[in-house]
Amino acid sequence: MRFMVIVKANPETENGQMPTAEELTDMGNFNEELVKAGVMLAGDGLYPSAQGARVRFDDKGATTVIDGPFTEAKELIAGYWIWELPALADAVEWLKKAPFQGGEVEIRQIHGPEAFEGVLTDEHKAQEDRLREQITQQTSQ
Structure with missing residues (x-):
């Protein structure tokens, strides 16, 4: 099974604050563990929503473009991984090892x-x- 692991944004990530060198090292080491175990398929951090856009579709297919920034940082995404594991419980166990201090991360299975x-x-x-x-x-x- 494949899972998207969604790292939620916060006011700091939405303001463009980058991780410290120590945080990058810790995350790099965690990512290395994931790759060596054959778990990680992809992963990246995202720019703040101020540098993004949303495209809204109406019921006739017409589009409206909404430029960022978007409100409610807690509802936004700061980064993601794509992992392949046998079950959701395995993804949860891996995520418990992530070097996060505070915040929230969501795990969702990807349709096959x-x-x-x-x-x-x-x-x-x-x-x-x-x-x-x-x-x-x-x-x-």
Whole structure:
């Protein structure tokens, strides 16, 4: 199973405050453990919402662009990981080892093909396989 581990923003991250050298070292060491264990597939920090945008779609497909910053830092994301583990409980155990002081982190399972059983056609599956292969080729270059 794949999981998105969502690191919540706070007023400091929304103000663009970067981690200290010590915090970067601690997180780098934690990430190294995750990679060596074959858990971490991806992960990055995000710029503050002031440098982002939201696109809202109405019921007819028309769009409205809303520029950041966005209110309620606690509802925003400061960073993420993509982990692969057998179960949510395993992701929770790994996250307990993360070098955080305060804050909140959310773990959500990522849909796999099994979630779309009965809806996913052979054509959909072929397209998905083709896209994943293209992504793999692009990231390995």
